Amino acid sequence: MFGDDVQSDPKRTLVLMGGGPEVDEASRLFVEAAEGGDIRILRATGSVTSYPSYFTNELAPAPAAASVATIRTDDPSASTDTGVHCQLDRSEAVWMAGGNQADYVFGWSEEVHRRLSGNDAVVVIGGTSAGAMVMGEVLFDARLASVTSETVLQNPTASSVTISRSPIGQPELRGMIVDTHFSEREREGRLLGFMARTREFIPTGRITGIGLDERSALVIRADSFQVMTTGGAEVHLYAVDSGEQPRSAPLSLGPVLRMTHQNGSEGSWPPQFIPAQTDTILVRDGVIDIQ
Numbered sequence: 001m002f003g004d005d006v007q008s009d010p011k012r013t014l015v016l017m018g019g020g021p022e023v024d025e026a027s028r029l030f031v032e033a034a035e036g037g038d039i040r041i042l043r044a045t046g047s048v049t050s051y052p053s054y055f056t057n058e059l060a061p062a063p064a065a066a067s068v069a070t071i072r073t074d075d076p077s078a079s080t081d082t083g084v085h086c087q088l089d090r091s092e093a094v095w096m097a098g099g100n101q102a103d104y105v106f107g108w109s110e111e112v113h114r115r116l117s118g119n120d121a122v123v124v125i126g127g128t129s130a131g132a133m134v135m136g137e138v139l140f141d142a143r144l145a146s147v148t149s150e151t152v153l154q155n156p157t158a159s160s161v162t163i164s165r166s167p168i169g170q171p172e173l174r175g176m177i178v179d180t181h182f183s184e185r186e187r188e189g190r191l192l193g194f195m196a197r198t199r200e201f202i203p204t205g206r207i208t209g210i211g212l213d214e215r216s217a218l219v220i221r222a223d224s225f226q227v228m229t230t231g232g233a234e235v236h237l238y239a240v241d242s243g244e245q246p247r248s249a250p251l252s253l254g255p256v257l258r259m260t261h262q263n264g265s266e267g268s269w270p271p272q273f274i275p276a277q278t279d280t281i282l283v284r285d286g287v288i289d290i291q
Contacts, residue, residue: 008034008035008036008037008066008092009035010033010034010035010037010092010093010123010124011033011035011123011124011221012123012124012221012222013029013030013033013123013124013125013126013219013220013221014125014126014135014170014172014173014218014219014220014221015027015029015030015125015126015127015217015218015219015220016126016127016128016132016135016178016210016212016217016218016219016220017126017127017128017129017131017132017180017212017216017217017218018128018129018132018180018181018182018212018213018214018215018216018217018233018235019098019128019129019132019180019181019212019214020181020184020214020215021214021215021230022054022128023215023216023217023228023229023230024058024059024230025217025228026217026219026228027054027055027059027217028059028061029219029228030093030095030124030126031055031059031061031064031065031093032061032062032063033093033123033124033221034065034092034093034123034124035063035092036063036064036065036066037065037066037091037092037093038065038066038067038068038087038090038091038092038093039055039065039067039068039069039091039092039093039094039095040068040069040070040071040087040088040091040093040094040095041068041069041070041071041094041095041096041097042070042071042073042094042095042096042097042104042108042112042131043070043071043072043073043096043097043098043099043131044072044073044074044099044100044103044104044107045072045074045099045100045103046072046097046098046099047070048069048070048072049070051068051070051095051097052068052069052070055068055095056068065093069087071084071087073103073107073108076103076107076108076109079107079108079109079111079112080109080111084112085111085112085115088112088115088116088122089115089120091122092122092123092124093122093123093124093125093126094116094122094124094125094126095125095126095127095131096116096125096126096127096128096130096131096132096134096168097127097128097129097130097131098127098128098129098130098131099129099130099131100130100142101130101133101134101139101140101141101142102141102142102143103130104130104131104134104168105134105139105141105143105164105166105167105168106141106143108167110167113167113168116168117166117167117168117169117170125170128180129180129181130142130180132178132180132212133178133179133180134166134168134169135166135168135169135170135173135178136166136169136170136173136176136177136178136210137165137166137169137173137174137175137176137177137201137202138163138164138165138166138169138176138177138194138198138201138202139163139164139166139169139177139178140161140162140163140177140179140190140194141162141163141164141166142162143162143164144159144160144162145160147160147161147190148186148190149186149187149188149189149190149193150189151190152189152190152192152193152194152251153189153190153192153193153250153251153283153286153287153288154249154250154251154286155249155250156193156196156197156246156249156250156251157197157246157247157248157249158249161193161194161197163194163197163198163200163201165201172220172269173210175202175205175206175207175208175270176207176208176209176210177191177194177195177198177207177208177209177210178209178210178212179191179194179209179210179211179212180211180212180214181212181213181214182211182212182213182214182236183211183213183214183233183234183236184213184214187211188211188236188288189283189288191209191211191238192209192238192251192253192256192283192288193246193251193253194209195207195209195238195240195253195256196240196243196245196246196251196253197245197246199243199244199245199246200245205241206239206240206241207239207240208237208238208239208270208271209236209237209238209239210235210236210237210238211235211236211237211238212235212236213229213233213234213235213236214233215229215230215231215233216228216229216233216234216235217229218235220269222269223268223269224266224267224268224269225266225267225268225269225271226264226265226266227261227262227263227264227265227266228263228264229262229263230263232262233263234260234261234262235260235261235265236258236259236260236261237258237259237260237261237271237273238256238257238258238259239256239257239271239273240253240254240255240256240257249286250285250286250287251283251285251286252283252284252285253282253283254280254281254282254283254284255280255281255282255291256280256281256282256283257273257278257279257280258278258279258280258281259271259273259274259277259278259279279291
């Protein structure tokens with residue numbers, strides 16, 4: 001699967017996509033950031049051929065990757081295999097496909113988690129849908145099932161609202177939580193509830209929520225970000241600087257800053273909430289109110 005280990009100089013890059021059709025421009029940037037190195041796709045279900053063909057043939061990146069292959073962990077024990085660990089050690093970039101984030105959080109071994117988030121982690125990392133959600137410091141882990149905005153707004157501490165610290169959290173996303181399929185599945189309310197629950201893990205300081213529409217990508221490099229979308233999709237950023245853990249239902253939270261970015265938006269990272277571009281919202285008794 002690997003030939004000679006390619007000596008490349010990958011550029012630290014994060015690519016987060018919101019699900020649905022991939023954003024080709026962002027996908028190409030992900031591949032090219034590996035600078036001709038090896039790329040592995042991690043997934044628990046689905047096709048083992050679609051991404052290699054897409055990254056290699058459809059995108060026609062320059063430089064092309066030395067190799068692209070999928071590692072599928074239908075059986076969680078596969079993530080303990082030393083051969084899988086070797087492949088990750090020799091990869092310059094890893095892409096996490098969509099699926100169920102619980103499979104990645106609870107089904108992948110500690111060795112895989114460390115290779116994706118530790119000091120010896122791969123340099124270029126990306127993911128879509130569940131693969132993007134696991135990159136935040138905290139995540140909705142879906143260990144029981146998915147939840148709707150209505151459920152979270154009415155009872156953010158319900159047993160089904162399972163929030164945990166991600167074992168795959170990236171340093172650029174400290175203090176942050178990610179949600180995907182955002183506008184299509186009306187997930188603003190649940191992201192706000194997830195942010196409130198994040199206080200269980202981050203008791204002080206700013207908490208940032210990232211809502212990614214389908215066909216949207218957030219690209220983070222160095223101290224900057226860029227938004228790439230198709231079909232009018234957007235990236236939605238939220239910030240709350242104070243507030244206690246929710247202790248009763250329905251949800252109350254705020255003030256929360258909200259900023260929406262279209263295709264081509266860029267700026268410094270962590271994001272700055274510029275007053276002229278920012279809404280302020282409050283959640284009171286489970287109802288979202290724009291100030």
